[in-house]
Amino acid sequence: MKFCLSFFNKRLLWSNFCWALVTATLFLLLYFGVDYEPNENEEREIEKALAIVNHLNPNEHIVNGRFDPARKYLMVRCDKESEANADCGGWGDRLTSIFTGYWLALLTNRTFILKMTRPCDLTNIYEPNEVNWNIDIGGHEANMSKKIVKRMNTEEYKEQMRRAKGLDDFVTDEQLIILITNRNLVETISDNTNEFFRDQFKYLGFKDTSYTRIKLQYSFGVIFRKLFKLRPFMADKLAEFRRRAKPDNRTRLVCAHVRIGGHMDERNPTKPEDEYFQSPKHIGYFWDFIEQTFLSDNSRWLDRRTNDYKLFLTTDRDYVHEQALMRFGSERVVVNKGDFFNIDLIRQQPNCSSVEKTYLDFHSYQYCD
Numbered sequence: 001m002k003f004c005l006s007f008f009n010k011r012l013l014w015s016n017f018c019w020a021l022v023t024a025t026l027f028l029l030l031y032f033g034v035d036y037e038p039n040e041n042e043e044r045e046i047e048k049a050l051a052i053v054n055h056l057n058p059n060e061h062i063v064n065g066r067f068d069p070a071r072k073y074l075m076v077r078c079d080k081e082s083e084a085n086a087d088c089g090g091w092g093d094r095l096t097s098i099f100t101g102y103w104l105a106l107l108t109n110r111t112f113i114l115k116m117t118r119p120c121d122l123t124n125i126y127e128p129n130e131v132n133w134n135i136d137i138g139g140h141e142a143n144m145s146k147k148i149v150k151r152m153n154t155e156e157y158k159e160q161m162r163r164a165k166g167l168d169d170f171v172t173d174e175q176l177i178i179l180i181t182n183r184n185l186v187e188t189i190s191d192n193t194n195e196f197f198r199d200q201f202k203y204l205g206f207k208d209t210s211y212t213r214i215k216l217q218y219s220f221g222v223i224f225r226k227l228f229k230l231r232p233f234m235a236d237k238l239a240e241f242r243r244r245a246k247p248d249n250r251t252r253l254v255c256a257h258v259r260i261g262g263h264m265d266e267r268n269p270t271k272p273e274d275e276y277f278q279s280p281k282h283i284g285y286f287w288d289f290i291e292q293t294f295l296s297d298n299s300r301w302l303d304r305r306t307n308d309y310k311l312f313l314t315t316d317r318d319y320v321h322e323q324a325l326m327r328f329g330s331e332r333v334v335v336n337k338g339d340f341f342n343i344d345l346i347r348q349q350p351n352c353s354s355v356e357k358t359y360l361d362f363h364s365y366q367y368c369d
Contacts, residue, residue, distance in 0.1 A: 066135075071175075074110040077116070102227065114134070128229075186216060254290060255368035311334065
């Protein structure tokens with residue numbers, strides 16, 4: 001991050017490209033639950049908070065995935081049939097909604113359900129790990145009282161939750177709450193000025209203010225691993241990626257996420273159109289940054305005994321991949337096969353084969369140096 005800001009302050013027009021790299025780095029940070037080096041007091045608070053989170057298993061009474069008519073439920077949903085259907089956002093937005101929904105289920109004593117079938121069923125990629133979120137309420141939903149809470153792209157709602165004005169959406173008699181959001185409400189609900197949530201955190205086992213450290217950057221990795229494990233065929237693909245990207249202990253892995261946006265394929269304008277991010281003419285500056293920061297003779301990043309590295313690249317443009325091959329060589333550049341898509345922009349799929357790369361790339365970032 002500091003490298004990014006230092007380099008791109010010289011080229012202010014190009015600052016958006018820096019954030020493309022930061023986006024890739026963020027996925028790695030989220031997966032491990034790391035943000036920055038906390039001081040000693042913060043570190044103790046984080047450890048206490050995560051120790052409690054790691055032992056929470058609110059769904060232990062439904063390990064077989066059966067519907068319990070006596071329970072209340074909170075469902076994070078993204079599908080094509082539901083009346084609650086809305087733009088769900090890309091994988092990053094969906095991870096935020098899952099994280100928020102899981103915590104709200106815990107704090108309101110509801111069973112957490114995840115139903116994400118657009119553009120394909122997420123259960124093709126993941127299966128429940130410690131917490132069973134794949135509960136089929138099927139024909140029961142028509143007879144359940146329910147409330148749909150749709151809060152997309154709104155910062156005002158976070159402040160309402162902080163002041164407890166949004167509590168009525170979740171502290172309610174409806175048996176089923178369907179949540180659609182791309183906003184992280186956890187930092188708001190862990191604010192100890194909110195009396196209701198403060199009491200609920202204590203009920204869950206937090207005996208002091210350590211719950212104020214339950215933030216996305218600290219606890220996401222713990223939550224993600226409690227909820228998900230890759231299907232075996234995806235785990236095999238990830239292992240194969242690691243063998244290519246880190247063939248030995250001395251090989252360092254540089255990771256770069258270069259997202260241009262706009263039409264996904266200029267030669268085929270019928271393909272989905274993404275938000276436009278930056279001009280292709282600036283890509284050369286990006287490669288300069290990679291070389292100067294990580295690969296130059298002055299860099300301390302490489303193992304000078306071997307100078308061996310790989311470049312893991314994710315991008316939405318073939319010509320970016322081609323440039324990387326020309327600049328760094330085919331023996332250095334590592335990619336996962338498949339097309340890059342914002343998963344919220346493509347058509348419904350019978351399986352997840354066309355978007356497997358999105359999830360595989362996400363997990364591959366954990367091996368970046």
